[in-house]
Amino acid sequence: MTIRVPESNCPVCSYRMRCSLPIDGGGAPRPGDISICGNCGVQLLFNDDRGMDLLSNETKKSLDAETRQTLNDATKIIMERGYIVPVSSKFPQR
Numbered sequence: 001m002t003i004r005v006p007e008s009n010c011p012v013c014s015y016r017m018r019c020s021l022p023i024d025g026g027g028a029p030r031p032g033d034i035s036i037c038g039n040c041g042v043q044l045l046f047n048d049d050r051g052m053d054l055l056s057n058e059t060k061k062s063l064d065a066e067t068r069q070t071l072n073d074a075t076k077i078i079m080e081r082g083y084i085v086p087v088s089s090k091f092p093q094r
């Protein structure tokens with residue numbers, strides 16, 4: 001089920017995000033939950049300001065192997081598909 005979230009922009013591609021699709025069947029995302037930008041595939045972390053930050057390598061290393069693999073698989077699929085919304089020319093095109 002898609003859940004509306006406060007609008008925020010991807011810190012990498014500036015894609016405007018307004019909804020979330022929890023893969024664990026949970027409710028609205030909370031600070032500390034992990035996400036992926038559906039436009040560029042970057043791995044993100046919901047922050048305390050109801051926005052998203054880049055997922056740090058330190059946090060990523062703290063995840064179990066299955067979760068890391070799921071994240072990497074999803075990012076790969078999105079990157080191979082390419083952007084769904086064109087991004088500024090300052091970002092590399094794939």
Ligand SMILES: [Zn+2]
Pocket residue numbers: 010011012013014015037038039040041042
């Ligand atoms: Zn993005």
